[in-house]
Amino acid sequence: MSERQPAPRGAQRARPGPAGGGRAWLRHHRAMLGDSALRLVRRPxxxxxxxxxxxxxxxxxxxxWLVLDSAQLLDAQLDESATLTVYFDHDIDESRALAxxxxxxxxxxxxxTRLVTAAEGLDEFQRALGVDDALSQLERNPLPASVVVTPDDPSPAxxxxxSQRLGQLPGVDEVRLDLAWLDRLQQLAALGQRVALALGLLFGLGxxxxVGNTIRLAVESRRQEIEVVTLIGAxxxxxxxxxxxxxxxxxxxxxLLALGILALGGNWLAAPVNALAESYGARFALPTLGVSNSVFLLLFSTLLGWLGAWLAVGRHLAETKPR
Structure with missing residues (x-):
């Protein structure tokens, strides 16, 4: 019996190593990425x-989210708005008020702190009433000097x-503050955050x-193809x-469509919002998502689409049996 001769060079097929398997895996991913895009383009x-x-x-x-960003901009100015007014005794002169x-x-x-002298307080009061020098005939200024105090911590507590601590200082007659609007603002901010979170979860489920229903239809349309590739070992x-x-x-x-619609809607509403703000003597610009938030929205929407497809295929792939 003659010895078995070795096969000629090139006749033996080498098994793909880890590097070759990785390249094949990447090639298949690239092919599926392009093929899935072409399938969507064919059904515009x-x-x-x-x-x-x-x-x-x-x-x-x-x-x-944009509304909450506007609320955060308002909250950034809270230190200037959450102020209390400290009124001094009437017999304190300007130098003593400064001290x-x-x-x-x-x-x-x-x-x-911002000192408001008695004369400045009278001028502001007259401007608020819309009259000039109407109270100049008074023998004595009825308004005391005051100080507008900006606290470090704007929380109501x-x-x-x-306020209670400043009211006990010598020379202080009264301390006035309005905490109702602070409470309402914080409650509205907390409510807005919960509403945004709830709607985000709800519409994320939507x-x-x-995506799940669309992918389910795609799986059903390719059921025979799936059965064939499953039979051959896929x-x-x-x-x-x-x-x-x-x-x-x-x-x-x-x-991408959501970003485009938001941009168009912002441009459409910019002019009337600016006109309304100017009518109140203020300047306001509608907030935009910006680059980071836009990227986050795209990543979030892509992840939701991927997850919806995963859930739909996982369910219907288990139900798809070869016939």
């Missing part, structure tokens, strides 16, 4: 409607404690349902991959 109307539904589900939470103002500024919990990960990319494309497209 259905794809656009699905992405538009996702965009509509994202617009309201994103809009509330007391410096004393108040050195108190713990005080961020800043801290402001209340500071995105999952939209794994669930191999079968699931193109649908996951489709879901990601849907989410990314919906996020």
């Amino acid at each position: 109307l259905a794809t656009l409607l699905t992405m538009l539904a996702i965009a509509i589900a994202l617009i309201l939470p994103a809009g509330l 007391l103002s410096e004393t108040l500024g050195a108190e713990p919990g005080v961020a800043g 801290a402001v209340q404690a500071l 995105v999952l349902l939209v 794994t669930h990960a191999f079968v699931r991959r193109p649908f996951l990319y489709s879901g990601a494309w849907y989410g990314l497209g919906g996020g």
Whole structure:
């Protein structure tokens, strides 16, 4: 019996090593990424409607996000608005009032002070009434000197404690503050945060349902193809991959549409909002998402699309059995 001769060079097929397997895995991912995009492009109307539904589900939470950003800008100015007014005794002259103002500024919990002399207070009172020199005929200025105090901590409890402490200082006749609007502002901010979170979760679930239903229809339309590749040994990960990319494309497209609609809506509302603000003597610009928040919205929408596709394919792939 003759010895078995070795096979000629090139006839033996080497087993793919880890590097070759990794390259094949990457090639398949690139192929599925392009193939899923082409499938969506071939159905432009259905794809656009699905992405538009996702965009509509994202617009309201994103809009509330912008409103909360505006509230944060208002909260940044809270230190200037959350003030209390310290009124001195009527017999304190301007020099003594200046010394007391410096004393108040050195108190713990005080961020800043602004002295309003008796003459300045009378002028402000006349301007508020809309009359000039109407009270100049009075023999004695009825208004005392006062100091507007800006606290370090604008919370109602801290402001209340500071008010009680300043009211006990010598030369202080009365301390006035309005805590009702502070309480309302904080309650509205807390309510807005909860509403934004609830709507974000609710509409995020809506995105999952939209993408899941779309992917479910795609799985049903390709049921025979899935059965064939499953029969020849394809794994669930191999079968699931193109649908996951489709879901990601849907989410990314919906996020882009949401950003576009928000930008158009902001430009449309900018002129009347500016006109309304100017009528009150103020300047206000509608906030925008910015680069970081826009990227976050796109990543969030893409992740929702991917997750919705994962859930839909995982369920229907288990139900898809070879016949």
